Amino acid sequence: MTVTLVTLLKILVIYGGLINVAALMTLAERKVSAWMQFRIGPNRVGPWGVLQPLADGVKFIFKEEFTPEGANKFLFRIAPMLSAVPAMLTVAVLPLAGDIAIPKLGTFDLPFFGPTELGGITTNLSITDLDISVLFVLAVSGLSIYGIILGGWASNSKYSLLGALRASAQMISYELTLMLSLLSIVVMTGSLDLREIATSQATIGQWHIWTQPLAFILFVVATFAETNRHPFDFAECEPELVGGFHTEYSSMKFALFFMGEYCAMAVMSGLTVTFFLGGFGVPFWPDAPWFVELPAFLAKTAFFLFLFIWVRWTLPRFRFDQLMGLSWKWLLNLALFNLFLTGLASALGWF
Amino acid sequence: MAEFLFYALSIAAVLFGIGVISAKQPLMCVLSLLGSFVCLGVIYLLAQFQFMAAAQILVYAGAIMVLFLFVVMLLDLGNVEELKENSMRILGKKRITVAVVVAGGLALTSLLGTRDSMASAGPEPVVVRPDAYDPVAEIATLLFTRYLLAFEAAGLLLVASMVAVMVLAKRQREPLSDQR
Amino acid sequence: MVIVKRKELSFAERLYLPEIFRALSLTFRNMFQREITRQYPEEPLPKTEVTRGQPRLVELEEGSLACVSCGLCEAACPAYAITIDGGETENFIEREPKLFEIDMLRCILCGFCEEACPKDAIFMSDELELAGFTRKGLVYGIDKLRRPRAALQKRIDYVYRINDRWRNSSSTH
Numbered sequence A: 001m002t003v004t005l006v007t008l009l010k011i012l013v014i015y016g017g018l019i020n021v022a023a024l025m026t027l028a029e030r031k032v033s034a035w036m037q038f039r040i041g042p043n044r045v046g047p048w049g050v051l052q053p054l055a056d057g058v059k060f061i062f063k064e065e066f067t068p069e070g071a072n073k074f075l076f077r078i079a080p081m082l083s084a085v086p087a088m089l090t091v092a093v094l095p096l097a098g099d100i101a102i103p104k105l106g107t108f109d110l111p112f113f114g115p116t117e118l119g120g121i122t123t124n125l126s127i128t129d130l131d132i133s134v135l136f137v138l139a140v141s142g143l144s145i146y147g148i149i150l151g152g153w154a155s156n157s158k159y160s161l162l163g164a165l166r167a168s169a170q171m172i173s174y175e176l177t178l179m180l181s182l183l184s185i186v187v188m189t190g191s192l193d194l195r196e197i198a199t200s201q202a203t204i205g206q207w208h209i210w211t212q213p214l215a216f217i218l219f220v221v222a223t224f225a226e227t228n229r230h231p232f233d234f235a236e237c238e239p240e241l242v243g244g245f246h247t248e249y250s251s252m253k254f255a256l257f258f259m260g261e262y263c264a265m266a267v268m269s270g271l272t273v274t275f276f277l278g279g280f281g282v283p284f285w286p287d288a289p290w291f292v293e294l295p296a297f298l299a300k301t302a303f304f305l306f307l308f309i310w311v312r313w314t315l316p317r318f319r320f321d322q323l324m325g326l327s328w329k330w331l332l333n334l335a336l337f338n339l340f341l342t343g344l345a346s347a348l349g350w351f
Numbered sequence B: 001m002a003e004f005l006f007y008a009l010s011i012a013a014v015l016f017g018i019g020v021i022s023a024k025q026p027l028m029c030v031l032s033l034l035g036s037f038v039c040l041g042v043i044y045l046l047a048q049f050q051f052m053a054a055a056q057i058l059v060y061a062g063a064i065m066v067l068f069l070f071v072v073m074l075l076d077l078g079n080v081e082e083l084k085e086n087s088m089r090i091l092g093k094k095r096i097t098v099a100v101v102v103a104g105g106l107a108l109t110s111l112l113g114t115r116d117s118m119a120s121a122g123p124e125p126v127v128v129r130p131d132a133y134d135p136v137a138e139i140a141t142l143l144f145t146r147y148l149l150a151f152e153a154a155g156l157l158l159v160a161s162m163v164a165v166m167v168l169a170k171r172q173r174e175p176l177s178d179q180r
Numbered sequence C: 001m002v003i004v005k006r007k008e009l010s011f012a013e014r015l016y017l018p019e020i021f022r023a024l025s026l027t028f029r030n031m032f033q034r035e036i037t038r039q040y041p042e043e044p045l046p047k048t049e050v051t052r053g054q055p056r057l058v059e060l061e062e063g064s065l066a067c068v069s070c071g072l073c074e075a076a077c078p079a080y081a082i083t084i085d086g087g088e089t090e091n092f093i094e095r096e097p098k099l100f101e102i103d104m105l106r107c108i109l110c111g112f113c114e115e116a117c118p119k120d121a122i123f124m125s126d127e128l129e130l131a132g133f134t135r136k137g138l139v140y141g142i143d144k145l146r147r148p149r150a151a152l153q154k155r156i157d158y159v160y161r162i163n164d165r166w167r168n169s170s171s172t173h
Helices: A002-036 A052-062 A073-093 A133-142 A144-154 A158-189 A194-199 A213-226 A251-276 A290-312 A320-347 B002-022 B026-046 B050-074 B077-119 B135-144 B148-169 C011-015 C017-030 C072-076 C112-116 C149-169
Strands: A097-110 A114-125 C055-059 C082-088 C095-103 C122-124 C146-148
Touching: A002 A052, A002 A073, A002 A114, A002 A251, A002 A290, A002 C017, A052 A251, A073 A133, A073 A144, A073 A251, A097 A290, A114 A290, A133 A144, A133 A158, A133 A194, A133 A251, A133 B050, A144 A158, A144 A251, A144 B026, A144 B050, A158 A194, A158 A213, A158 A251, A158 A320, A158 B050, A194 A251, A213 A251, A213 A290, A213 A320, A251 A290, A290 C017, B002 B026, B026 B050, B077 B148, B135 B148, C011 C017, C055 C149, C072 C082, C072 C112, C112 C122, C122 C149, C146 C149
Parallel strands: C055 C146
Antiparallel strands: A097 A114, C055 C122, C082 C095
């Protein structure tokens, strides 16, 4: 009974948190971009513009739902969901903090269940712990292409279709780099469990960013491509494709695409932290309590979220052939080379 | 609960399978296949084959089906007949040879697989150690020791078929002099 | 024909990453620069005597308009924004406009009416904001156009000064 309740509570808190992070990211994006361009940014709604996402939400709800002529209605409706759901699913296995001991709360007389003893268990702050959570993350985030590709196709618009084709080609190419750079971490840790990977980097010296710097760079570049962010945002690419795959979308459908993108960014940042920066580990405090570990994890994740925005407002967009060339000629080969070296070192028993 | 889920998913998978061969639009065929794969993945999960489930979604739904979708969207599907004729012309008299080679390859691969699985005499000792059971290590060990030859043969066959598809699907450009 | 030589890139530049970090440091430093945004409605634009806003009619101390409805501004207006209908009065200046309308949607703020006026009765004020819910509402009548002379004094002084300068420097003088 307690386990079920705790799981429900964790689901509520973590998903609520994720969606709030996504909403705040839209504000952060506009604020940071404004600062970088000597502007102020949104400051009208609430103090410091904090309520801007709320105002945007209200605006999205009241906008007209528009379906273009000749669009495939069913796919057009389902595409935003297919884009947002995988991004939100992956957060289920992210280890946010270590063990939490819940003390015995005593016996309560619950309706329908009768007297139940609550509390007295130890849980940890992730919705579920899979043995193969690395594979789960990769598998589910790989599905987010469908939202983009189907949304682009179902819109019956050439801009959308071109955006979708570019996005899918790009995501397939960079997924290889993403997985191969992760494999070297998996080889080093010998586990496909995110929590085990995080706990294996207990001290700051054990962080994989030091042992696998090449994999770290490859992974970060690949996450930028996977989430369709600058400088690889060919799925939307405003000057050439209007809005790319979501040109024809409006109202909450568009908002869902948007949410999906920001959730994917949050999850990818969390993954980068888990793989390379020791996850929820607190530097110089090996067994910190969970309420210190959680802010540590969030702070590290926030840095990578900031990096997403930072890079977006710094670098120009690539050309599409450069993007593909970078992936297939450089990153993939480097990832394979890195994996080979790691495998060799592992076989020779260097770590 | 698990039993009910199993039957529901199986029925859904079969329905999706029927969708693959009956849908009018090629895109819908691809999507039905995708649905079927996802159902199978969840069935694996129900049977505690977590690794199989992840691999199913990762490889089939995440990568291969995207390529299918890609091809369907890019291909000018108006002239399937022409494509068919074209490939028949390229094959020409070698048709039978190709068929024999493909069939032989398939037979060889499955033979290798069966031989390897028969190799250990007697019934396979089933390891029931739910606490220390590592499916990934198990599969990896089997794949790289006992079934190595069959595994490599299957890989070779896939590469060969991919090359064949490239040759067949490539549009022959008529030489310029022929246009007169 | 111009032959453009591509710059040879050094190894560090071709590696791309160091250059990315340079760019990132630039944008990061920019984050702490002072904003140059003007918070417009609260922080209005700076106005000087040169500001050429919407035209306004001068109201004399006695409360009557300086305009004698001669119609020169109407004729000078390149946008046909001005409509005048004159009439006689018992005042010392015997004529005043019965109807003086400027269609603010047509007005291009060129200042020709100001230059054309022989009686110093119409000047460009420093009022720039224009908003309304109907087109009719933006056709300003006398009641909306009249301003006491003191409100326009800055502009009037400026125009006099410029005119003097022009007169004194004229070669035909």
